[in-house]
Structures are given as C-alpha cells and as structure tokens.
Amino acid sequence: MKITLVAACALVDADNRVLVAQRPEGKALAGLWEFPGGKIEPGERPEESLIRELREELGITVKEACLAPLTFASHGYETFHLLMPLWICRRWEGRVEALEHAALKWVRPARLRDLAMPPADAPLIPPLIDLLGP
C-alpha cells in the first residue's frame, strides 16, 4: 500500500481555539473540516512544505521556528495509507483567508468532536484537548 505523507497544522489563536478549514466541492472528502496542510512534494522538507501550504491555502506567513510538532495520524484509506504529522503554531503574519477552502472556522478543541472531519483526524483531537484544554 502506498504511503502518502501529508503535513498539517493546528493554528491556535489567543483564546486557544484551533483553525479548521472545509474541503471544497470537487475534491475527495469534500465538505469535511480538516487542518490546513497538504501533500509533501518530492524534494521538500516537511516543514517547508507546510509553510508553503499555509501560504497557498490561507495567505499567511509562518516561520519554521514557530512550528512545534504535536502528534500524527496514521490511517488506512481505501487506496493509500495516510501518514500525517500535525504541528501546532501560535504565531504567524497576515490574516487567515479561505483561498482554497470552502470556509474557515475557529473552534474550541472539544468542539472538534462535533465536526465532520476526515476519519484519519479523530485521534488528533485528544492531544489537542490535553495541550489546550477543552
């Protein structure tokens, strides 16, 4: 089974809310709420890839020193196995904008459980609650 590496980020605001982004129509898992990020391209370092994705998807600038590794998802989809490290980031430049997503929202970590998220994401919620509170 092919392993697909995806770098993802939980952006955290001053109230310890986390940013989630809704996958647009026409893509796999459309309508589900995900952490911003995307596939790591050949030749890219994961952090570099994540910083690029955050710029493309949200229009923000993130410094590598402001990314802290938190946890990862490992999930078997039908056609590939997803391995997705999750970083957290509290500091960036610019205002988040949905440049590639259908919508964005800031939610308390415990509220993530009420959102329709990709199945791979469920195990990412408890570490976020442990770190940030409910």
Ligand SMILES: Nc1nc2c([nH]c(=O)n2[C@H]2C[C@H](O)[C@@H](COP(=O)(O)OP(=O)(O)OP(=O)(O)O)O2)c(=O)[nH]1
């Ligand atoms: N960014 C992100 N991707 C996630 C999450 N959970 C999850 O299962 N994924 C999956 C969905 C996709 O299969 C993959 C991310 O790929 P992507 O968003 O860059 O690519 P895509 O689906 O648009 O596919 P493609 O057209 O680029 O081939 O990881 C998540 O929380 N954030």
